[in-house]
Amino acid sequence: xxxxxxxxxxxxxxxxxxxxxxxxxxxxxxxxxxxxxxxxxxxxxxxxxxxxxxxxxxxxxxxxxxxxxxxxxxxxxxxxxxxxxxxxxxxxxxxxxxxxxxxxxxxxxxxxxxxxxxxxxxxxxxxxxxxxxxxxxxxxxxxxxxxxxxxxxxxxxxxxxxxxxxxxxxxxxxxxxxxxxxxxxxxxxxxxxxxxxxxxxxxxxxxxxxxxxxxxxxxxxxxxxxxxxxxxxxxxxxxxxxxxxxxxxxxxxx
Numbered sequence: 001x002x003x004x005x006x007x008x009x010x011x012x013x014x015x016x017x018x019x020x021x022x023x024x025x026x027x028x029x030x031x032x033x034x035x036x037x038x039x040x041x042x043x044x045x046x047x048x049x050x051x052x053x054x055x056x057x058x059x060x061x062x063x064x065x066x067x068x069x070x071x072x073x074x075x076x077x078x079x080x081x082x083x084x085x086x087x088x089x090x091x092x093x094x095x096x097x098x099x100x101x102x103x104x105x106x107x108x109x110x111x112x113x114x115x116x117x118x119x120x121x122x123x124x125x126x127x128x129x130x131x132x133x134x135x136x137x138x139x140x141x142x143x144x145x146x147x148x149x150x151x152x153x154x155x156x157x158x159x160x161x162x163x164x165x166x167x168x169x170x171x172x173x174x175x176x177x178x179x180x181x182x183x184x185x186x187x188x189x190x191x192x193x194x195x196x197x198x199x200x201x202x203x204x205x206x207x208x209x210x211x212x213x214x215x216x217x218x219x220x221x222x223x224x225x226x227x228x229x230x231x232x233x234x235x236x237x238x239x240x241x242x243x244x245x246x247x248x249x250x251x252x253x254x
Contacts, residue, residue, distance in 0.1 A: 025103045025137050028068040034060060038069060045076065046171035048205040051236050070094035071107045075114075079148065083118050091115055103129070110141075136162045136169065143175075152182055170199050174206060181213055189213055204234035211243060220247045 029035035041056035057073050060066075074090035081087070091111040099108040106129050113120040126145055130138035143158035156179035163172040173196035180189035190213055197206045207230035214223035227244035230237045 025133075025135060028066050028104070030064055030066065034064065042072065043171065047174065047203060050076075050080070065093065067094050067097040067099045067104055068107070070097070071111060074111060078114060079144065088115060103133075134165070136165050139165070152179060155179055156183055170196060174209060177209055181209070181216065186213065186216060202233055204230040204237045204240070207233065208237055208240045211240065215243075215247070220251055223247060
């Protein structure tokens with residue numbers, strides 16, 4: 001099962017642009033400072049920086065837990081660890097806050113269904129949310145569900161709709177590049193990744209993804225270079241170094 005991303009997301013920064021364009025749901029943070037940190041945590045998640053997300057969201061929950069923070073933490077754990085992790089604990093904590101409003105109620109329904117049956121089909125709820133709100137976050141929610149059930153093509157289409165809604169939100173480039181690569185759209189993936197790396201040359205996940213792309217193109221030396229750069233940027237990317245070492249072994253045997 002594809003588990004390379006978890007995408008219950010909000011916007012990166014508190015701004016009038018966010019509310020004016022209605023691209024993201026309100027976070028429910030209690031202070032401007034908490035809101036900013038919360039959105040930084042989710043931006044890290046969007047960029048596949050899972051450890052950074054985990055640290056920030058745990059700090060926020062320890063400081064002042066909210067329904068949305070716990071809901072995001074619960075679903076992130078579900079997508080990474082399934083029912084073996086802390087999903088149930090955090091989901092129950094979130095639900096104990098008594099979610100208010102249509103969006104939070106939709107989140108709550110998803111949590112309740114997953115608590116009852118981890119394989120529950122939550123797509124009708126998420127489709128309705130996306131159709132009604134037309135927000136990037138709603139598309140992320142739906143795309144993430146499609147990844148959960150290994151429907152990569154629908155996930156790709158859903159992420160593209162989010163990208164079409166806001167092409168300036170650069171994390172969408174890495175999401176689309178990954179689904180493009182998995183579907184075999186090599187040229188599209190390379191174009192998206194190149195654009196993303198121009199904007200964020202110090203993102204480890206971008207270099208790891210470029211390494212994957214170059215491996216598929218059989219440019220093994222180029223792939224090794226990007227894998228090693230990913231590991232140099234972030235020591236959390238040990239898997240990138242492992243991929244580089246494996247390619248080096250293969251090249252040595254030739």
